């Protein structure tokens with residue numbers, strides 16, 4: 001079956017004063033893929049996904065999701081349409097339990113289905129916690145958990161939103177090697193039900209997970225291709241060595 005475009009951008013740009021953080025980006029992600037977005041520090045990766053999630057407005061260009069122009073859609077409506085973005089812990093409520101954090105996400109997902117019940121929320125929250133392996137910690141206060149577990153909680157909150165597109169911003173940052181390994185298994189499992197866009201600095205993780213890699217540099221797409229293509233790309237190597 002031919003793969004279908006899930007989300008695409010045309011001429012997407014975001015300037016901060018004179019700085020072109022995202023500069024005229026044409027980008028397409030297909031349904032069902034795991035896409036990695038890589039690039040040197042300051043390349044514009046977080047700004048780019050913030051534009052997709054609607055956290056910031058573009059200076060120019062457009063975004064289409066499932067054939068619909070969402071350029072001017074507020075963030076919460078994009079979530080409702082199926083775009084979830086994990087925000088590097090900042091979205092966690094530290095004084096609430098793990099379960100309640102995920103239940104809040106499940107509740108907003110279930111608002112899309114009229115007639116859903118409290119028990120549905122609990123079931124969805126439980127299912128998301130099972131998927132990330134945090135079910136046995138659901139009574140703990142979120143803020144007291146180890147950093148790696150808080151990152152998993154964030155992913156569970158994203159999953160409870162039942163996204164079509166899950167955007168993960170540096171999910172393995174601060175995780176131990178064994179946590180990274182189980183995280184990679186989790187992403188592969190998530191990709192069976194959602195498309196994944198991953199900003200990631202850990203190259204072994206990128207090479208292992210990504211179907212396609214998009215390389216940003218100075219706000220522009222420098223290269224795009226399979227892990228093998230990107231590894232062999234001289235311009236990418238130069239950008240990472242700081243000579244590009």
Ligand SMILES: Nc1ncnc2c1ncn2[C@@H]1O[C@H](COP(=O)(O)OP(=O)(O)OP(=O)(O)O)[C@@H](O)[C@H]1O
Nearest residue numbers: 016019020021039040041042043044045046047048
């Ligand atoms: N709100 C802002 N105001 C001004 N400049 C900004 C703002 N947000 C980002 N920038 C600048 O835009 C550029 C791109 O930043 P961005 O965080 O998107 O890069 P990144 O590729 O995600 O970097 P990193 O890998 O270090 O997280 C940087 O030069 C950054 O300083």
